[in-house]
Amino acid sequence: MTTERADRVRALYQSFNDRDLDAVLAAMAPSVEWPNGWRGGRLTGRDEVRAYWQRQWEEIRPMTVVRHIAERPDGTVEARVRLVVRDPAGTVLERSETTHVYEFAGPLVQRMRVEPQDAVAGEASTSA
Template identity: 55%
Template sequence: MTDRLAALYAAFNERDVPAVLAALSPEVVWPNGWEGGTVHGHDEVAAYWRRQWAEIEPTVVPTAFATEPDGRVAVTVHQVVRDKAGSLLADQTVTHVYRFEGDLIAEMEIRDS
């Protein structure tokens, strides 16, 4: 599972929307960490990322993986966000928690680390 999640982050950082969506359930629930709330399904997730990437340049690198008692997978990530001019907006560590249905991600949650 860690290899698949690491590949997911690499695809996100490369802005490869089709590769990331292929790992998500069609009914995925995804946090809108930039604007607030959640988005649902492939179309809303893709539209959210495209809006985000039009304004900012986030890079998210996993640094640790752990399985929670309920089976979800927690990924500690180093997140660096820059504006389009390259100025640093955020440099932080957060935790992303994934719930799977079969091999697909059904839900993701963001926790402050």
């Protein structure tokens, strides 16, 4: 995989964790297809993704740590991540290991899908 794509994906996660919505959306194609991992279904376009994250961040505090990034034989890019979701008070609601798969249109993310691996949900801890 090119360093440029790996850097783009890493920057996407950093911007998400920093809640820099404009930077995250700038990395996406205008007609991006994005999973609604919080409520189910799919989102289409930057405006839907923006509204989704704004609503989500009012209720939960997701954080991702990139474990591994690799290009797949079909040209998609996978990012294995550790996800920790907290409520606004800091209580852990979920911990999981997940694979996110990205499709690009030129330098921009056109589509992302989630491939769940194993979840450790419902842990009542306040440490990441």
